[in-house]
Amino acid sequence: xxGVTQTPKFxxxxxxxxxxxxxxxxxxxxYMYWYRQDPGMGLRLIHYSVxxxxxxxxxxxDGYNVSRLKKQNFLLGLESAAPSxxxxxxxxxxxxxxxxxxxxxxxxxxxx
Amino acid sequence: xxxxxxxxPTLSVQEGDNSIINCAxxxxxxxxxxxxxxxxxxxxxxxxxxxxxxxxRQGQRVTVLLNKTVKHLSLQIAATQPGDSAVYFCAETFPxxxxxxxxxxxxxxxxxxx
Numbered sequence: 580x581x582g583v584t585q586t587p588k589f590x591x592x593x594x595x596x597x598x599x600x601x602x603x604x605x606x607x608x609x610y611m612y613w614y615r616q617d618p619g620m621g622l623r624l625i626h627y628s629v630x631x632x633x634x635x636x637x638x639x640x641d642g643y644n645v646s647r648l649k650k651q652n653f654l655l656g657l658e659s660a661a662p663s664x665x666x667x668x669x670x671x672x673x674x675x676x677x678x679x680x681x682x683x684x685x686x687x688x689x690x691x
Numbered sequence: 692x693x694x695x696x697x698x699x700p701t702l703s704v705q706e707g708d709n710s711i712i713n714c715a716x717x718x719x720x721x722x723x724x725x726x727x728x729x730x731x732x733x734x735x736x737x738x739x740x741x742x743x744x745x746x747x748r749q750g751q752r753v754t755v756l757l758n759k760t761v762k763h764l765s766l767q768i769a770a771t772q773p774g775d776s777a778v779y780f781c782a783e784t785f786p787x788x789x790x791x792x793x794x795x796x797x798x799x800x801x802x803x804x805x
Contacts, residue, residue, distance in 0.1 A: 583734070610789075610790065612790065612791075618699075619699060619797055620797065621780060621795035621796055621797045621798060622735070622780070622795040623795075624791065624793070627790070627791050635791065637791065669734050669735070671734070671735075671790075673790055675789070676789030676790060676791075677723060677784065677788075677789035677790055678740070678789075678790075679725075679737040679740070680735075680737065680790055681737075682734030682735045682736070683734050684732075684733055684734050685732075685733070685734050
């Protein structure tokens with residue numbers, strides 16, 4: 580099993596550009612999450628999904644949108660990137676609503 | 692030790708010694724706690740968890756201790772190895788909530804000295 584994979588690994592955007600980050604998991608997990616990690620602030624939840632076709636806002640959802648059209652995929656979109664969105668983004672999945680989350684390797688995004 | 696919102700503390704330990712990483716959590720209502728390990732350039736990896744009805748839980752070379760009176764959590768790593776060098780995060784969540792309410796600490800960087 581590949582576990583949780585993320586594409587791309589690195590990306591540089593200009594302010595105002597858009598992009599989509601793709602997360603895929605092959606563990607048949609119901610729950611999927613998108614986090615951002617900034618220096619000195621720990622992981623913060625952006626959006627999450629409790630199943631195919633459902634999404635919900637996390638702690639810091641502004642400026643991001645998500646979609647979960649297929650159970651194995653969770654997409655994070657930035658419609659108009661801002662320098663404040665420079666961060667490392669992690670996707671995670673879990674079998675249940677609590678307990679162990681499996682994280683992807685991360686995407687390092689820089690917005691100039 | 693680490694706490695939500697504080698600067699990243701560091702801990703250096705000689706290889707073979709035991710490590711103790713501390714975490715002060717903020718909410719006395721929290722009832723579930725997790726420790727994650729994050730190696731450089733990788734995503735966090737689950738180490739061990741504990742519920743508030745327990746004081747101690749052991750895994751392979753790791754022990755988590757929970758002191759609810761002073762809202763303190765610690766991770767003990769026995770006989771540390773070079774592969775234990777990483778940032779360690781504690782996380783907490785509340786009754787009737789799951790991972791969507793998980794609050795992560797800022798982490799402690801553990802460096803193993805050969």
